[in-house]
Amino acid sequence: MSTIHVSVTVNGERREADVEPRLLLVHLLRDTFGLTGTHIGCDSSNCGACTVHVDGMSAKSCTMLAVQVDGREVRTIEGMADGAALHPLQQAFWDQHGLQCGFCTPGMIMQAAWLLEQNAAPSEGEIREGIAGNLCRCTGYVNIVKAIQQAADTLRAVDAPAEPATAG
Amino acid sequence: MTDVQVRTTTTLEVGGMGHSVKRKEDPRFIRGKGEYIDDLNLPGQLWMDIVRSPYAHAKILGIDASEALKIPGVLAVVTGADLEKAGLHWMPTLAGDKQMVLPTHTVMYQAQEVAAVVATDRYIAADGVAAVLVDYEPLPVIVDPKKALEPGAQVLRPDRGPEKANNHIWHWESGDRAAAEAALAKADVRVAEDIYIPRIHVASIETCGCIADWDAVNGHLTLHMTSQAPHAIRTVLALVSGLPEHKIRVKTHDIGGGFGGKVPVYPGYVLAVVASLTTGKPVKWIEDRSENLQADSFARDYHIHAELGATKEGRITSLKVKTIADHGYTDAAADPSKFPAGLFNVITGSYDFPDAFVEVDGVYTNKPPGGVAYRCSFRVTEAVHAIERMVDILAHEIGKDPAQLRMENFIQPEQFPYKTPTGWEYDSGNYPVALRKAMDMIGYEDLRREQAEKRARGELMGIGISSFTEIVGAGPSHTFDILGIKMFDSCEIRVHPTGKVMARIGVQTQGQGHETTFAQIIAEELGFPVADIAIEYGDTDTAPYGLGTYASRSTPVAGAATAIAARKIRDKARLLAAHLLEANPDDLEWGSGAFSVKGSPDKKKTIQEIAFAAYTNHPQGMEAGLEAVDYYDPPNLTFPFGSYICVVDIDRGTGQVKVRRFVAVDDCGNIINPMIVDGQIHGGLTMGFAPALYEEIAYDELGNNLNGTFMDYLLPTAVETPAWETGKTITPSPHHPIGAKGVGESATVGAPPAIANAVVDALWHLGVRNIDIPMTPQKVWRILNEKGVAL
Numbered sequence: 001m002s003t004i005h006v007s008v009t010v011n012g013e014r015r016e017a018d019v020e021p022r023l024l025l026v027h028l029l030r031d032t033f034g035l036t037g038t039h040i041g042c043d044s045s046n047c048g049a050c051t052v053h054v055d056g057m058s059a060k061s062c063t064m065l066a067v068q069v070d071g072r073e074v075r076t077i078e079g080m081a082d083g084a085a086l087h088p089l090q091q092a093f094w095d096q097h098g099l100q101c102g103f104c105t106p107g108m109i110m111q112a113a114w115l116l117e118q119n120a121a122p123s124e125g126e127i128r129e130g131i132a133g134n135l136c137r138c139t140g141y142v143n144i145v146k147a148i149q150q151a152a153d154t155l156r157a158v159d160a161p162a163e164p165a166t167a168g
Numbered sequence: 169m170t171d172v173q174v175r176t177t178t179t180l181e182v183g184g185m186g187h188s189v190k191r192k193e194d195p196r197f198i199r200g201k202g203e204y205i206d207d208l209n210l211p212g213q214l215w216m217d218i219v220r221s222p223y224a225h226a227k228i229l230g231i232d233a234s235e236a237l238k239i240p241g242v243l244a245v246v247t248g249a250d251l252e253k254a255g256l257h258w259m260p261t262l263a264g265d266k267q268m269v270l271p272t273h274t275v276m277y278q279a280q281e282v283a284a285v286v287a288t289d290r291y292i293a294a295d296g297v298a299a300v301l302v303d304y305e306p307l308p309v310i311v312d313p314k315k316a317l318e319p320g321a322q323v324l325r326p327d328r329g330p331e332k333a334n335n336h337i338w339h340w341e342s343g344d345r346a347a348a349e350a351a352l353a354k355a356d357v358r359v360a361e362d363i364y365i366p367r368i369h370v371a372s373i374e375t376c377g378c379i380a381d382w383d384a385v386n387g388h389l390t391l392h393m394t395s396q397a398p399h400a401i402r403t404v405l406a407l408v409s410g411l412p413e414h415k416i417r418v419k420t421h422d423i424g425g426g427f428g429g430k431v432p433v434y435p436g437y438v439l440a441v442v443a444s445l446t447t448g449k450p451v452k453w454i455e456d457r458s459e460n461l462q463a464d465s466f467a468r469d470y471h472i473h474a475e476l477g478a479t480k481e482g483r484i485t486s487l488k489v490k491t492i493a494d495h496g497y498t499d500a501a502a503d504p505s506k507f508p509a510g511l512f513n514v515i516t517g518s519y520d521f522p523d524a525f526v527e528v529d530g531v532y533t534n535k536p537p538g539g540v541a542y543r544c545s546f547r548v549t550e551a552v553h554a555i556e557r558m559v560d561i562l563a564h565e566i567g568k569d570p571a572q573l574r575m576e577n578f579i580q581p582e583q584f585p586y587k588t589p590t591g592w593e594y595d596s597g598n599y600p601v602a603l604r605k606a607m608d609m610i611g612y613e614d615l616r617r618e619q620a621e622k623r624a625r626g627e628l629m630g631i632g633i634s635s636f637t638e639i640v641g642a643g644p645s646h647t648f649d650i651l652g653i654k655m656f657d658s659c660e661i662r663v664h665p666t667g668k669v670m671a672r673i674g675v676q677t678q679g680q681g682h683e684t685t686f687a688q689i690i691a692e693e694l695g696f697p698v699a700d701i702a703i704e705y706g707d708t709d710t711a712p713y714g715l716g717t718y719a720s721r722s723t724p725v726a727g728a729a730t731a732i733a734a735r736k737i738r739d740k741a742r743l744l745a746a747h748l749l750e751a752n753p754d755d756l757e758w759g760s761g762a763f764s765v766k767g768s769p770d771k772k773k774t775i776q777e778i779a780f781a782a783y784t785n786h787p788q789g790m791e792a793g794l795e796a797v798d799y800y801d802p803p804n805l806t807f808p809f810g811s812y813i814c815v816v817d818i819d820r821g822t823g824q825v826k827v828r829r830f831v832a833v834d835d836c837g838n839i840i841n842p843m844i845v846d847g848q849i850h851g852g853l854t855m856g857f858a859p860a861l862y863e864e865i866a867y868d869e870l871g872n873n874l875n876g877t878f879m880d881y882l883l884p885t886a887v888e889t890p891a892w893e894t895g896k897t898i899t900p901s902p903h904h905p906i907g908a909k910g911v912g913e914s915a916t917v918g919a920p921p922a923i924a925n926a927v928v929d930a931l932w933h934l935g936v937r938n939i940d941i942p943m944t945p946q947k948v949w950r951i952l953n954e955k956g957v958a959l
Contacts (some may be wrong), residue, residue: 012793013444018887021292023291023444026525027290031209031290033197036200036203036204037199037200037202038209039204039373039374039424040206040455041373041374041879042373042454042879043457043458044243046878046883047457049373056724076200077200078199078200086198086199087301090198092196094190094191094194095190097190097843099198099679100425100680100681100847100851101193101372101373101422101423101425101426102196102197102422102424103204103372103374103422103424103425104373105198109198112918124303124891126250128885128886128887129627129886131885132746133885134886135878136373136885136886137370137373137425137854137855137883138425138851139847140850140851141850141854141889142850142891142892143209143499143847143850161726161794
């Protein structure tokens with residue numbers, strides 16, 4: 001089968017591949033680039049385990065073709081931590097017991113990151129709506145919601161101008 | 169949250185029992201560095217994909233693989249005829265029935281495996297599957313187990329021989345039929361109901377898969393797989409394949425949810441092994457979601473008829489239950505061998521009455537095999553649903569508040585250990601306190617007043633209770649085995665010279681957090697900090713033999729083994745400390761991770777100093793080293809319990825049920841990690857909520873699966889799922905070494921009847937006695953319409 005050349009920036013790094021036109025983005029990431037943190041749970045865009053960012057937009061990589069990301073930027077769970085420093089969402093999922101088996105977690109974190117970029121201070125209802133495309137079978141979502149709330153607080157504190165130090 | 173104080177005896181840094189220690193496994197998962205089966209690829213690996221039947225029942229007239237084999241990269245197409253030559257076309261099920269690996273003549277359910285395609289790549293294997301031509305002759309289909317039992321019904325399993333020329337698999341009963349019937353005949357009040365608990369699917373977000381890796385040079389097979397019970401799989405493989413058991417290694421890696429669906433041996437695993445044996449290369453097989461929903465083992469599918477007798481005041485006197493269990497075309501349930509209907513006879517629940525009789529008949533139909541778990545493998549969910557529905561119907565029938573009726577019928581705290589009329593001995597419990605606590609948390613009396621006001625205005629609001637008793641921790645070897653293997657479990661602990669610990673367990677986490685909680689048990693017993701303890705599992709070459717994780721048995725059985733193994737180490741540590749302190753062992757006392765001389769607390773040796781001495785300065789005549797293993801055979805099961813209260817509002821325009829509040833008070837005995845226990849309850853509640861309102865694997869009359877994708881099989885999202893409110897009581901198990909009982913499946917067992925009771929409670933005044941789950945908007949709206957209240 002003929003192949004098409006794809007050039008894509010993944011987690012800030014330029015990656016090249018010759019792929020079949022039918023290759024799914026999730027398989028490009030997992031099988032071609034070895035980034036197995038992005039998972040496959042349903043093949044029908046329902047579960048969100050495969051959620052990544054494409055040019056800053058949340059996208060389900062099981063229903064995108066690899067050729068569609070040619071010339072674009074993709075961010076996966078492997079691109080969230082800054083070296084040893086966890087992203088506030090990763091830290092919050094750990095702190096709040098927002099994961100159990102961990103299989104939905106990368107997609108859930110990527111979706112939550114996009115949600116918080118859209119809405120820095122979401123209500124519980126907005127968080128629940130915001131992750132409605134990501135299924136978790138283990139946690140009952142309670143602690144995932146708490147984790148996203150914690151991360152929202154952390155991210156807002158980072159973004160807020162530092163308060164002047166006061167004596168005493 | 170309303171909680172009792174969880175007791176701790178260690179510092180947070182040590183992290184023994186009762187501390188909400190953050191999970192040790194999480195750093196890899198939050199970074200996307202978990203290693204699930206499809207993340208693993210071996211050098212030279214091939215891919216396998218499976219041709220599946222579009223028919224629920226059909227003769228195979230021919231399989232033409234010629235077009236598939238022309239595709240570059242397709243290496244082989246394996247059929248039932250190929251397997252028959254090696255005698256591998258049938259395999260035993262865990263229930264002692266037999267199951268086709270591939271059919272030689274007839275397919276028995278839709279999506280059954282028909283052939284396997286081996287190729288160099290995932291996509292090419294799928295191309296090969298599409299190119300295999302199978303010629304079928306459709307046969308009549310039986311989807312209704314009641315029709316399967318009718319005289320003259322087509323016999324689905326002629327392989328059982330002429331003496332079993334019917335579709336009846338087994339009959340199982342428990343209790344005293346004559347006494348239960350006599351008590352029913354004398355009862356002032358009798359309520360009877362048909363309750364169907366439909367077929368559902370665990371649908372863990374990770375599907376099943378494996379890599380079979382045959383090393384022809386060394387005659388060694390490694391099977392990397394998604395299994396909740398790797399040792400049992402190894403033994404079954406040895407028995408089926410004839411390979412020596414020491415030349416088989418089963419390794420599990422991280423598992424993306426199990427809930428019971430990863431206990432059985434599926435044909436795909438066996439086919440991958442055959443493909444690797446044939447090609448001499450590693451062969452990977454990963455299910456897609458539709459294969460998972462259509463062909464993997466299901467749960468439930470119980471047709472229950474229950475009758476409850478009581479005095480006119482509402483004191484229960486008798487229960488009689490007759491049930492038909494639809495097992496599909498073979499009985500592949502993962503129940504202990506003496507319990508074909510699992511522990512269904514725990515159906516007398518939390519109530520004290522003298523007479524009960526329960527019988528179950530297993531039946532074949534043209535559906536996938538199973539009868540395994542959906543976060544409860546041993547039919548406890550079915551039992552709890554039946555008794556909690558019946559108790560609620562009784563309460564409504566005689567006009568008594570359902571909470572009051574429960575209080576008046578509960579087994580009382582002083583009656584434990586309590587022998588049930590079906591033979592179980594409940595270890596401990598305090599049911600009135602749990603229910604009262606749930607009532608206080610939710611404001612029960614206020615809600616009843618609100619309901620009365622709303623009903624007067626024509627609004628539909630319901631309050632439902634479930635006061636369940638669980639039965640977990642299988643199990644004592646005199647009664648419990650699977651394929652003859654006793655249901656003990658195990659732990660091996662090795663303390664290294666520098667005071668770091670490696671422990672291996674026979675159970676298998678799928679998200680429960682064993683790397684953390686089992687370390688906490690050891691921290692509690694030995695005083696090593698959790699950070700210094702590594703827990704290993706899921707590699708049959710290194711872990712001690714165990715029966716695996718399902719049916720909430722990890723803490724009750726392997727958790728006990730862990731505590732006992734640690735105590736064996738502490739016993740030896742006492743002798744070492746006595747040697748180091750030049751004291752009599754009997755003069756030493758244990759506390760805060762050290763042995764000290766009684767009355768001289770300064771004369772002490774920490775467990776770390778003792779560990780070093782075990783390798784550097786042990787006394788003459790004592791074995792060097794500090795390690796122990798324990799195979800724990802529990803003396804009894806454990807009986808967690810709880811009381812749940814659910815408030816629903818029903819939309820008269822759409823029939824939609826909205827769970828407004830849900831309070832869950834659970835008692836799982838002593839608690840290892842409160843954070844993890846809460847997480848287990850949240851997840852369990854959601855897996856109780858799901859089948860109550862959304863999930864069902866349904867079939868049409870031709871045996872077509874109507875729920876084969878996540879577009880049709882509705883897992884709850886964060887939007888529908890209630891914000892669970894949890895509370896605890898703590899009643900330790902008197903026979904468990906750390907007083908724990910297990911918690912994983914409690915909430916899945918307890919939640920569905922609370923929701924069903926709430927919906928029926930909202931509609932009882934309209935003449936509604938029962939609604940089978942899932943209570944979908946369509947189903948509820950039809951009832952509202954019939955009763956003339958739909959908007």
